[in-house]
Amino acid sequence: MSESSQGRKVVVVGAGWSGLGATYHLAKQGYDVTLLEAGAYPGGLVAGWKTPGGRSVEAGIHGFWYPYRNIFSLVDELGINPFTDWTRSSQYSPLGLEVESPIFQDLPRLPSPLGTFIYTKFQRLPLVDRLSALPLLYAVVDFDNSDEAWRRYDCVTARELFKQFGVSARLYREAFEPMLLVGLFAPGEQCSAAATLGMLYYFILAHQPNFDVVWCRGTVGEKIFRPWVERIEKLGGKIYANRRVTDVITENNRATGVVCGEEVFAADAVIFAVGITAMKKIVAGSPSLRNRKEFREVSNLGGIDVLATRLWCDTPRESLRDTPQESLRDTPQESLRDTPQESLRDTPQESLRDTPQESLRDRKINIPRPSNACFGFDKTTGWTFFDLNALHDEYRDEPLTVIEADFYHANQLLPLSDEEIISIVKGYLKTCIPEFAQANIIDSSVIRLHQAVSHFAPGSYRYLLPAQTSFDNIFMSGDWIVNRHGSWSQEKAYVTGLEAANLVISHFQTGNYANIIPVEADEAHIQALREINKSVRDIAKLVLPNFWLP
Secondary structure (H helix, E strand, C coil): CCHHHCCCEEEEECCCHHHHHHHHHHHHCCCEEEEECCCCCCCHHHCEEECCCCCEEECCCCEEECCCHHHHHHHHHHCCCCECCCECEEEEECCEEEEEECCHHHCCCCCCCHHHHHHCEECCCCHHHHHCCHHHHHHHHHCCCCHHHHHHHCCCEHHHHHHHCCCCHHHHHHHHHHHHHHHCCCCHHHCEHHHHHHHHHHHHHCCHHHHCEEEECCCHHHHHHHHHHHHHHHCCCEEECCCCCCEEEEECCEEEEEEECCEEEECCEEEECCCHHHHHHHHHHCHHHHCCHHHHHHHHCEEEEEEEEEEEEECCHHHHHCCCHHHHHCCCHHHHCCCCHHHHCCCCHHHHHHCCHHHHCCCCCCCCCCEEEEEEEECCEEEEEEEHHHHCHHHCCCCCEEEEEEEECCCCCCCCCHHHHHHHHHHHHHHHCHHHHHCEEEEEEEEEEEEEEEECCCCCHHHCCECECCCCCEEECCCCCECCCCCCHHHHHHHHHHHHHHHHHHHHCCCCCCCCCCCCCCCHHHHHHHHHHHHHHHHHHHHCCCCCCC
16 A cells, blocks of 8 residues: 555546446555445446345346456455356357357367357358358458557448458358347447457457356346455445436546535546446536537447346246156256245235146246347347356246346337336247246346447447546546457456556556456467558558548
């Protein structure tokens, strides 16, 4: 702890991965840190909570992929064990099972991206379609996450990119666009080609194991954020929920305070760690921020609607008689025990009265893989479903089948009633897993998240903010902030929180910098190809006039 850092007041706005990351590191360095969260719980979009009936719900399930090196390091530092083992996944369409993914790190490692294409089991996609992706490798090599590369590809849509490089219509429809719908949360014509290349490379193409994933064994809020918050508070950090920031007080190009309604929090430095939608609201209400062009231009950015549903299902005895015996053999024996009475206390009595007593016994639906992505059910919406009996400790011995089904770019679903949404979800589920046709929905949860996740639309890069703003002591963090680390999603949010903390330390010249683990280096053949490509581009700049659009 640095003596000179004591008394330096830092206000962090937003208690998600980036805000908690910045707060934690600065608290360790002895700064007087105050973390403000607009919601009722720290955690932002990944915070979970309990329903009135005591059941756990959250705003969508979040995976933790193999390259999340900084988050895994944090978990080790906190001394917690929140994750499942590495899991296999499947992909479904209205025709049924389409793709099965192995645990890639368990297989002989091949040069990237061969392992991804060879080991992934496509059920229907012909080899000729898969081979049509080969020319796209040039764009993968050409996009090196530099500012120049982002500007070169950002104004092109993902669909145009795939068309330009000769990807077959079927490969695009059945492989690439489904990846976009669950990775960037939008259809190809609404995704930046730069963001597409960055996301695909990080999660899938850079190294064979990158697509391997673990899941939290409960809500992220309960398993990770709660012990993290406790550690921050022990270090002296102050965390306030239900504090919605309305303005920033500035003087001589410096922030001096953060306003939350009638409260003012004095600040020697400010870190914003909120999403695009929240930042737009703050800017709109803050004269000091909207006076700056960089903050006004955030209004050109947007978010994407998400729908998170959770279903508690019981399967009548009759439906199990029709279940193939091999499916029953794969069902854990502990799932055949009778329902503990305490697990039924929160079940609505109306549902219990209408449900035959024999169906209240433990008869889980057999779901082959715990995590599943789906495409083709709606033209512009992707969705995933998860077997929470397999993933969450809370539901491992639950007699009911507990399913989370999350929908991305779900704007057309949000206006529907809960009952209409649950009916659609059940219909989709039975297409993938026919046994759901006989399931009784005992309880359900529907959470609508308007403009909740970052939309990396074509042309959006120019409006994304850097970590260092034009104010001397206002810094930015979050998954939509420009940086060169190369990570995405939760890992990027956490990394930018550490980067913002380092900017505060640099600003005051006191404290130790956070150690940020870089992404794994490109494989040797990719590095060589990128060096060759860069040399060719440099020569072309000397020979050809700067005449054409990038």
